[in-house]
Amino acid sequence: MFRSTLNRFLNKWKSYRHRFVPWIALNLSKNEKTLRQVSERSKDKLTPDAEVSRALLQLFGVLLDRAEHRDARGAQNNFKRLTGQEDHCRGDLICGHDAMFQTLGFCIDRKPSSLAFAGTGVFVTKGLVPKGAIVAMYPGTVYQPYEPIFFQSIRNPFVFRCIDGVLIDGNDKGISKMVFRSCSGRDRVGFFMLSDVSWLTNDPLNPLAVGQYVNNCSNERPANVCYQEYDVPDKFPIELRQYLPNVNFRQEVQAPLRCVVLVSLRDIIAGEELFSNYYTIVH
Numbered sequence: 221m222f223r224s225t226l227n228r229f230l231n232k233w234k235s236y237r238h239r240f241v242p243w244i245a246l247n248l249s250k251n252e253k254t255l256r257q258v259s260e261r262s263k264d265k266l267t268p269d270a271e272v273s274r275a276l277l278q279l280f281g282v283l284l285d286r287a288e289h290r291d292a293r294g295a296q297n298n299f300k301r302l303t304g305q306e307d308h309c310r311g312d313l314i315c316g317h318d319a320m321f322q323t324l325g326f327c328i329d330r331k332p333s334s335l336a337f338a339g340t341g342v343f344v345t346k347g348l349v350p351k352g353a354i355v356a357m358y359p360g361t362v363y364q365p366y367e368p369i370f371f372q373s374i375r376n377p378f379v380f381r382c383i384d385g386v387l388i389d390g391n392d393k394g395i396s397k398m399v400f401r402s403c404s405g406r407d408r409v410g411f412f413m414l415s416d417v418s419w420l421t422n423d424p425l426n427p428l429a430v431g432q433y434v435n436n437c438s439n440e441r442p443a444n445v446c447y448q449e450y451d452v453p454d455k456f457p458i459e460l461r462q463y464l465p466n467v468n469f470r471q472e473v474q475a476p477l478r479c480v481v482l483v484s485l486r487d488i489i490a491g492e493e494l495f496s497n498y499y500t501i502v503h
């Protein structure tokens with residue numbers, strides 16, 4: 221009895237592992253030339269973690285500065301409204317894209333893909349992305365390899381598998397969306413949220429958090445970005461974690477929070493669509 225239940229479970233487990241990457245499973249044989257080969261795990265990093273931290277801290281710092289500036293201006297306007305001297309000037313408020321342009325020198329955004337039938341893609345809309353830059357982040361709920369993701373993974377093309385088997389569910393709809401919201405609402409330190417839920421909307425506070433919409437490369441459209449894992453260091457400031465688009469499924473995970481960034485493989489100019497490689501072979 222126990223053995224047959226276990227067998228049924230194992231069979232289900234096997235087939236559900238295939239569902240993570242249905243698109244890859246169907247298309248891999250067509251695109252063998254485009255597979256990314258990495259000789260060992262540590263060689264998967266094109267840009268050092270310190271450089272990833274530096275770019276994120278710079279962008280998040282400007283986002284926080286602007287948010288505080290807006291809050292202060294809002295409080296001032298409330299006071300002026302109460303005293304009848306309301307100031308309607310919005311001043312030089314800067315949005316996420318301006319912050320991105322100011323700190324990283326480029327902007328990215330979601331738009332219909334340049335490939336037929338590929339849905340939405342991500343484009344560089346302004347500026348120049350230099351080789352080795354952090355172009356985007358892959359948002360979503362982070363599952364350790366032993367944690368349950370069966371229901372969230374059904375017909376879900378957004379489940380990203382890290383080299384060590386950690387999974388990131390970047391789907392912004394349905395049950396995946398509810399899970400992210402619930403985990404994000406759970407985790408906070410004092411007043412500070414430890415993750416950002418706005419990537420689930422059309423206007424993410426952190427404009428990098430659209431990496432889940434980057435499409436796969438092909439023989440005709442080679443990859444211009446690649447995925448790189450980034451474990452958030454302990455010293456990452458608490459007040460800036462509110463812009464991280466990832467949260468652990470289980471609160472009690474001891475490991476650092478896993479994020480995935482997309483790094484440019486070459487200079488990318490405005491107007492180009494980003495293409496990654498959905499499949500990396502580690503020898």
Ligand SMILES: C[S@@+](CC[C@H](N)C(=O)[O-])C[C@H]1O[C@@H](n2cnc3c(N)ncnc32)[C@H](O)[C@@H]1O
Binds near residue numbers: 338432434
């Ligand atoms: C992670 S999603 C990427 C975002 C997707 N384009 C969308 O609009 O939701 C992966 C899915 O995008 C589509 N896709 C990605 N790369 C593609 C390509 N080169 N050609 C056609 N479809 C592609 C496939 O449907 C795949 O299952």
